[in-house]
Amino acid sequence: MANPFEDMPKPLPAATETSTPFWAGLREGEVRLQRCDDCGRWIFYPRSNCPGCLSNELAWHAVSGRGVLHTFTVAHQPTNPLFADETPQKLAIVELVEGVHVPSTLVDVAPDAIEIGMALEPVFETTEGGEGVLLRFRPAASEENR
Numbered sequence: 001m002a003n004p005f006e007d008m009p010k011p012l013p014a015a016t017e018t019s020t021p022f023w024a025g026l027r028e029g030e031v032r033l034q035r036c037d038d039c040g041r042w043i044f045y046p047r048s049n050c051p052g053c054l055s056n057e058l059a060w061h062a063v064s065g066r067g068v069l070h071t072f073t074v075a076h077q078p079t080n081p082l083f084a085d086e087t088p089q090k091l092a093i094v095e096l097v098e099g100v101h102v103p104s105t106l107v108d109v110a111p112d113a114i115e116i117g118m119a120l121e122p123v124f125e126t127t128e129g130g131e132g133v134l135l136r137f138r139p140a141a142s143e144e145n146r
């Protein structure tokens with residue numbers, strides 16, 4: 001049976017006033033995180049107040065985007081019909097160096113090569129229609145090859 005969703009565009013994250021700097025950073029090839037000026041805590045997802053001390057003195061900082069795989073699942077059934085072309089989907093929670101957890105998907109890795117704790121680096125993926133840039137992750141190149 002033909003996929004009735006085949007010609008529909010995939011839904012994109014909607015930037016809010018609070019999250020706009022994060023999405024703008026991705027378009028410029030940078031991962032940007034908020035950090036609390038009062039207690040120093042790194043924050044993700046973007047918020048108006050620090051989840052640690054409730055301060056609203058949060059500032060944006062560019063970070064490396066590097067981290068390790070905290071956990072993952074390989075979805076053989078698409079999580080939405082529009083993502084059928086991406087199956088198996090390699091859904092991941094990535095722990096960045098700063099300690100925050102970022103939901104994402106893995107690219108450039110076979111499902112059976114995925115290991116919790118593996119080093120990851122960011123991939124800035126322009127969406128099919130070119131409207132935005134999504135943050136994905138792939139296995140980090142070894143330090144000697146950088």
Ligand SMILES: [Zn+2]
Nearest residue numbers: 036039050053
């Ligand atoms: Zn704080």
